[in-house]
Amino acid sequence: MDYGIAGKTAAVAAASAGLGLATAQSLARAGVRVAICSRSQERVEAAVALIGHGAIGFVCDVSTAIGGRAFVEQAISELGSVDILIANGGGPPAGTFSSTPEDEYIGAIEKNLLSVVAMCHAAVPAMRERKWGRIAAITSVAVRQPVPSLILSNTARAGVTGFLKTLAREIACDGVTVNSVQPGIHATDRSTQLYGANADGAAMGIPAGVLGDPVDFGEVTAFLCSEHAKFITGVQLHIDGGSYAGLL
Ligand code: NAD
Numbered sequence: 234m235d236y237g238i239a240g241k242t243a244a245v246a247a248a249s250a251g252l253g254l255a256t257a258q259s260l261a262r263a264g265v266r267v268a269i270c271s272r273s274q275e276r277v278e279a280a281v282a283l284i285g286h287g288a289i290g291f292v293c294d295v296s297t298a299i300g301g302r303a304f305v306e307q308a309i310s311e312l313g314s315v316d317i318l319i320a321n322g323g324g325p326p327a328g329t330f331s332s333t334p335e336d337e338y339i340g341a342i343e344k345n346l347l348s349v350v351a352m353c354h355a356a357v358p359a360m361r362e363r364k365w366g367r368i369a370a371i372t373s374v375a376v377r378q379p380v381p382s383l384i385l386s387n388t389a390r391a392g393v394t395g396f397l398k399t400l401a402r403e404i405a406c407d408g409v410t411v412n413s414v415q416p417g418i419h420a421t422d423r424s425t426q427l428y429g430a431n432a433d434g435a436a437m438g439i440p441a442g443v444l445g446d447p448v449d450f451g452e453v454t455a456f457l458c459s460e461h462a463k464f465i466t467g468v469q470l471h472i473d474g475g476s477y478a479g480l481l
Contacts, residue, residue, distance in 0.1 A: 234456075234461075236263040236264075236455060236456065236458070236459035236460065236461070237459055237460030237461060238260075238263050238264065238265055238316075238317070238367075238458060238459055238460060239263065239264025239265070240264060240265075240266075241264075241265045241266075241316040241317055242265065242266045242267075242268070242308075242312040242313070242314050242315055242316050242317070243257070243260050243265045243266070243267045243268070243315065243316065243317035243318070243319065243458070244267075244268050244269075244304065244305050244308035244309075244312075244315045244317070244318050244319070244352075244356065245257040245260065245267055245268070245269050245319040245321065246269075246270055246293075246295045246301070246304055246305075246318075246319060246320055246321045246322060246352065247270065247271060247295055247321045247322045247323060248269035248270065248271065248280060248290075248319070248321065249269065249271030249273070249276035249277055249279065249280040249290075250271075250276070250280070250421065250422055251419075251421035251422055251423060251447060252321065252371055252416060252419060252421060252447050252450050252451070252454075253269070253319065253321040253371065254269075254280055254283070254284070254447070254451075255447035255448050255450055255451030256319050256321075256369075256371075256450070256451040256454045256455060257269050257280070257284050257288065257319070257451075258283065258284050258448075258451055259448075259451035259452045259454065259455035260317065260319075260451075260455050260458065261284045261285060261286035261287075261288055262286070262455075263455055263459070264286075265286075265316075265317060265458075266286070266287050266288070266289075266312055267284055267286070267288040267289075268288070268289050268290065268291070268307075268308035268311060268312055268315075269281065269284070269288065269289075269290040270290060270291050270292065270293035270295065270304045270307075271290070271292070271293075272292060272293075272294050273292065274292050277290035277291065277292055278290070289311055289312070291304070291307055291311075293307065295321075295322045295348050295352070296322060296323065296340075296343065296344040296348060297343050297344070297347070297348060298343060298347040298348055298350065298351035299351070300348065301320075301322075301347075301348035301349065301350075301351040301352040301355075302351040302352065302354065302355045304352070305318065305351075305352045305355035305356050306355050309355070309356075309359070314359060314363070315356050315359070315360075316360065316363070316365060316366060316367065317366070317367045317368075317369075317458045318352060318353070318356045318366075318367070318368045318369075319369050319370075319371065319454065319458075320348075320349045320352045320353070320368065320369070320370040320371070321370070321371040322344055322345060322348055322349075323344070323423075324345075324373070324383075324386055324423055325337075325340070325341035325344060325345060325383075325385035325386050325389065326341075326385060327382050327383055327427060328382065328383075328384055328385060329381060329382060329384055330384055333384055333385060337385060338385065338388065338389075341385035341386070341388065341389045342388070342389045342392065344389070345372075345385075345386065345389035345390055345393060346389045346390075346392045346393045346396065349370055349393050349396070349397075350393075350396055353368060353396075353400060353411075356368070357400070357404060357409065360404075360407070360408075360409045361404055361407040361409060363408075364407055364408040365408045365409070366404075366407075366408065366409035366410070367409070367410055367457070367458040367462075368397075368400075368409070368410065368411040368412070369412050369413070369414055369454050369457050369458055370393065370397055370411075370412075370413045370414070371413075371414055371416065371454070372390045372393060372394060372413045372414070372415050372416075372469075373386055373390050373415055373416060374415045374416060374417045374471045374472075374473045374476060374477055375387045375390060375415075376390045376391055376394050376413075376415055376469065377415060377469070377471055377477050377479065378476075378477050378478070378479065382427075393413075394413055394469060397411050397412070397413050397467075398411075398467050398469075401466045401467035402466075402467055405466050405467070408463070410457075410462065410463065410465060410466035411466055411467065412457050412465060412466060412467070412468045412469070412470065413468075413469045413470070414450070414453065414454050414457065414470050414472060415469055415470060415471040415472065415473070416445065416450060416472055416473065417439065417445060417471065417472065417473025417474055417476040417477070418432070418434070418437065418439060418444050418445065418473070418474075418476070419444055419445035419446070419447050419450055420432075420444040420445065420446065420447065421447055424444060432444060434474065438476070439473070439474045439475065439476050440474060440475030440476065441474030441475055442474075443474065444474075445472060445473070445474060449472075450472055453470070453472055457470070
């Protein structure tokens with residue numbers, strides 16, 4: 234399928250591995266010029282080589298609003314524009330209400346909410362002026378169905394989902410779409426860290442019986458950034474092998 238976005242530019246945050254890298258690769262295959270970031274020069278260089286297609290990358294920590302804004306501003310400066318923003322970042326530490334100190338919430342909200350707000354502030358004005366833009370934020374299926382051991386993620390990502398939905402409706406008239414993609418458990422470093430290297434999809438109760446493949450996730454996210462997806466905005470798409478059991 235031709236996504237109709239060849240020649241566009243994209244900033245994909247936190248993309249030296251996992252779901253961010255897979256999304257950057259899908260966009261690059263669709264002819265998009267991609268800028269990525271990660272926290273280590275070595276990892277950035279390795280990822281840029283994997284993505285190819287003229288991708289560029291910089292060292293940037295997007296766990297704060299200042300870092301999120303800095304990444305998008307540098308991408309705009311190096312690429313000349315950013316038509317597509319993939320707002321992504323590392324997940325917060327695991328923990329329950331009982332094991333999580335109150336002062337850890339601020340960090341999680343900065344990392345998984347305020348950083349995304351800052352990335353949008355840096356990217357959206359020029360998208361609106363050009364009357365074309367795509368924003369896809371990688372959040373979590375925990376927004377729909379909170380994971381008992383991830384109270385920080387459940388809390389911060391619910392907030393960012395409210396922000397994105399509000400933004401989507403405000404700027405839809407300018408040709409800019411805003412969606413979130415909610416991964417269930419995918420085979421990445423994050424899931425290895427949380428569930429171990431031998432996590433078994435069937436044993437974990439995933440109806441599809443396997444962990445998600447980051448390559449598939451990247452393709453679906455790239456589709457949301459396609460020309461054909463111009464009428465899809467304000468959506469929270471869960472990609473989880475059937476894990477979420479609710480209707481809506
Ligand atoms: P990952 O750990 O496999 O990869 C994260 C990538 O982001 C790496 O390239 C890492 O170097 C980079 N990164 C981490 N923190 C960064 C920072 N502060 N600044 C810049 N780069 C940073 O994670 P993933 O599985 O790709 O997950 C991506 C997002 O999706 C995370 O927020 C995660 O919590 C969420 N998520 C993942 C899953 C899953 O099963 N993989 C499920 C639900 C939600």
